Amino acid sequence: xxxxxxxxxxxxxxxxxxxxxxxxxxxxxxxxxxxxxxxxxxxxxxxxxxxxxxxxxxxxxxxxxxxxxxxxxxxxxxxxxxxxxx
Amino acid sequence: xxxxxxxxxxxxxxxxxxxxxxxxxxxxxxxxxxxxxxxxxxxxxxxxxxxxxxxxxxxxxxxxxxxxxxxxxxxxxxxxxxxxxxxxxxxxxxxxxxxxxxxxxxxxxxxxxxxxxxxxxxxxxxxxxxxxxxxxxxxxxxxxxxxxxxxxxxxxxxxxxxxxxxxxxxxxxxxxxxxxxxxxxxxxxxxxxxxxxxxxxxxxxxxxxxxxxxxxxxxxxxxxxxxxxxxxxxxxxxxxxxxxxxxxxxxxxxxxxxxxxxxxxxxxxxxxxxxxxxxxxxxxxxxxxxxxxxxxxxxxxxxxxxxxxxxxxxxxxxxxxxxxxxxxxxxxxxxxxxxxxxxxxxxxxxxxxxxxxxxxxxxxxxxxxxxxx
Numbered sequence: 001x002x003x004x005x006x007x008x009x010x011x012x013x014x015x016x017x018x019x020x021x022x023x024x025x026x027x028x029x030x031x032x033x034x035x036x037x038x039x040x041x042x043x044x045x046x047x048x049x050x051x052x053x054x055x056x057x058x059x060x061x062x063x064x065x066x067x068x069x070x071x072x073x074x075x076x077x078x079x080x081x082x083x084x085x086x
Numbered sequence: 087x088x089x090x091x092x093x094x095x096x097x098x099x100x101x102x103x104x105x106x107x108x109x110x111x112x113x114x115x116x117x118x119x120x121x122x123x124x125x126x127x128x129x130x131x132x133x134x135x136x137x138x139x140x141x142x143x144x145x146x147x148x149x150x151x152x153x154x155x156x157x158x159x160x161x162x163x164x165x166x167x168x169x170x171x172x173x174x175x176x177x178x179x180x181x182x183x184x185x186x187x188x189x190x191x192x193x194x195x196x197x198x199x200x201x202x203x204x205x206x207x208x209x210x211x212x213x214x215x216x217x218x219x220x221x222x223x224x225x226x227x228x229x230x231x232x233x234x235x236x237x238x239x240x241x242x243x244x245x246x247x248x249x250x251x252x253x254x255x256x257x258x259x260x261x262x263x264x265x266x267x268x269x270x271x272x273x274x275x276x277x278x279x280x281x282x283x284x285x286x287x288x289x290x291x292x293x294x295x296x297x298x299x300x301x302x303x304x305x306x307x308x309x310x311x312x313x314x315x316x317x318x319x320x321x322x323x324x325x326x327x328x329x330x331x332x333x334x335x336x337x338x339x340x341x342x343x344x345x346x347x348x349x350x351x352x353x354x355x356x357x358x359x360x361x362x363x364x365x366x367x368x369x370x371x372x373x374x375x376x377x378x379x380x381x382x383x384x385x386x387x388x389x390x391x392x393x394x395x396x397x398x399x400x401x402x403x404x405x406x407x408x409x410x411x412x413x414x415x416x417x418x419x420x421x422x423x424x425x426x427x428x429x430x431x432x433x434x435x436x437x438x439x440x441x442x443x444x445x446x447x448x449x450x451x452x453x454x455x456x457x458x459x
Binding site: 006008009038039042043044045046047048049050052054055081082 | 115137138139140141143156157158160162163164165166171172173174175
């Protein structure tokens with residue numbers, strides 16, 4: 001599937017704003033991403049597996065409440081950096 | 087080495103300390119709480135960073151910032167058992183190189199309060215179980231609201247130069263704690279400290295040390311700038327003495343940083359701020375000044391020559407005031423308003439060497455022959 005990467009994470013993806021990843025849940029996609037781009041997961045998911053406060057994940061256009069969110073065939077994952085102050 | 091809310095900067099000079107060259111910004115946009123050089127190898131730099139969006143991490147450089155590598159395993163608490171709410175590191179706040187006999191060992195303090203250790207120069211970090219899992223830690227540190235507005239912090243990690251197993255640390259809130267057995271066990275060390283925000287008069291813990299320092303040439307001497315005054319403790323004594331009461335009453339003894347002379351354990355500097363009424367935490371009266379004691383806190387002298395005479399309302403954060411090892415010692419502080427001020431004569435006069443920087447969190451000095459500039 002396609003994963004859309006926001007600019008604060010481009011240092012991990014070599015500048016790419018769109019990468020390929022695989023998985024049946026958001027957690028599996030993040031594990032796949034972290035294997036390819038080490039360190040990227042911890043910047044967006046904390047050590048208790050919670051999505052960090054200023055990060056949002058959209059799966060198939062819907063806001064994912066947690067990384068357990070299943071991913072169906074054809075759904076796109078988008079990582080959004082929400083507003084975080086000045 | 088300057089850590090700011092928007093990145094890191096290096097300022098370098100020759101031994102005269104007259105002309106300064108700037109190199110930076112490094113990691114523009116990262117919130118850099120601390121940037122520290124390993125004095126044991128003179129080349130490993132660690133930077134505690136996060137951004138507004140992204141979680142906390144530690145970056146490492148061995149070439150003065152030409153390139154940075156992120157820690158493979160940044161400081162992180164243990165995953166909580168299913169059904170329990172576990173803690174998560176919000177930001178890495180403090181970095182301390184370990185004992186000279188333990189090359190590669192570093193300690194990190196975090197918000198919320200956690201102690202972490204690396205044994206490979208900052209590449210991988212693990213929680214210090216004797217502290218992070220201490221059954222009293224929730225009581226010592228209080229709740230999430232018992233800290234500074236941007237989160238409670240663990241800071242001032244001090245290693246006894248005579249014994250790597252002997253350490254101190256400070257928690258805001260929590261107080262001062264000591265270990266004698268290489269972090270296996272800890273005990274509060276807060277007798278004599280005032281905590282006017284607690285109902286208990288002589289509370290064993292719950293205090294708010296802002297910054298603590300140990301003199302390397304007299305490691306039994308500790309100084310502390312606290313939410314409730316300036317203190318000194320000479321071990322094996324157990325009771326802190328409030329030396330800040332000797333500061334002028336109209337100035338008070340509230341501040342964030344405390345700085346020691348590199349060779350004289352009796353000489354100490356503070357940067358008082360306004361801790362009255364609603365706690366503006368600015369220079370008292372808008373007239374910033376450093377205060378210096380040459381007799382371990384018995385008497386204090388105002389040092390403000392060269393600093394703004396009025397209408398200057400900045401604050402100096404706890405990691406943002408430092409001394410070098412020159413003779414006379416140089417002093418440097420970074421203001422929340424983005425200026426770096428320095429004195430090459432132990433505080434008798436000041437000049438600024440940088441302005442228009444972002445909000446400054448830390449200023450750390452190092453003597454080196456290899457700094458890129």
